[in-house]
Amino acid sequence: MRDADFFRQWMAAAAAAVEREADRLTELDSPIGDADHGSNLMRGFTAVRAALDADPPDTPAGVLQLAGRTLISTVGGASGPLYGTLLRRTGKELGQAADVSDEDVRKALDAGVSAVAQLGGAAPGDKTMLDALVPGVAALDTSYRAAAEAAERGAGATVPLQARKGRASYLGERSIGHQDPGATSSALLLAALADVANGPL
Structure with a gap:
């Protein structure tokens, strides 16, 4: 079972990964975006x-919903609303339980990804964060590590x-030939989750 501390560790690991890869994310964003995704x-x-x-x-939902609200209020462009929606909807789906199962996490993330697709009007193949999130969350049926690897391949x-x-x-x-920065950062998010879980579902 996963408690609030697990999700706080996930967000801390995600923050560390984004900080580590910020220059690369901005570099990817430079030819096809506003060159500010990493920052x-x-x-x-x-x-x-x-x-x-x-x-x-003190609940998993509380952690993710606070994280989502914070991203929406502090991140410019489309990334804030999209990442914020992902985390807030995932949190909402988890309910108010103090501990959640790995199956709960998978179902909640699936709902979060669906909310992102609805908000952005995008689908896999559109060269967006969904190209990493959709295969990544689908692979949670196997393990957290499989999810991270699928997301990396998708990016x-x-x-x-x-x-x-x-x-x-x-x-x-002209967008052809460049890796999507949103898919890349989404893969980082799932890699951080796998690092914290450090085990199969």
Whole structure:
């Protein structure tokens, strides 16, 4: 069973991963976006870590909903609402239980990903964060590590795609040949989850 501390550790690991990879995320965003994905996410997850340290929620849902609200209020562009929606909806789906099962986590993340798809009007293949999140969450049936690996493969698979949603879609065919920064940061999020879980479902 996973308690609030597990989810606080996940957010802390995600913050560390984003900080570590911020320059790479911005580099990926430079040719097809606004060259600010890394710096925006780093600001957001730094604020998440501070918010969770200042007033730690005592349920998994509370942790994710506070994290989501913080990202929405601190991250510019589309990333804040999309990541915020992912975490808030996942938290809402978990309910108010003090401990949740790995199956609960999988179902909740599935609902969170569906909410992201609805908000952004995107689908797998559109060269967005969904190209990492959808296969990643599907692979949670196997293990957290499998989910991280599937998300990483999904992010890599965005390179030959033409963007159909988001800022990159304005570039048309010029978006081909670049890895999507949102898919890359989504893969980091699931890798952080796998690192904290450190075991199969």
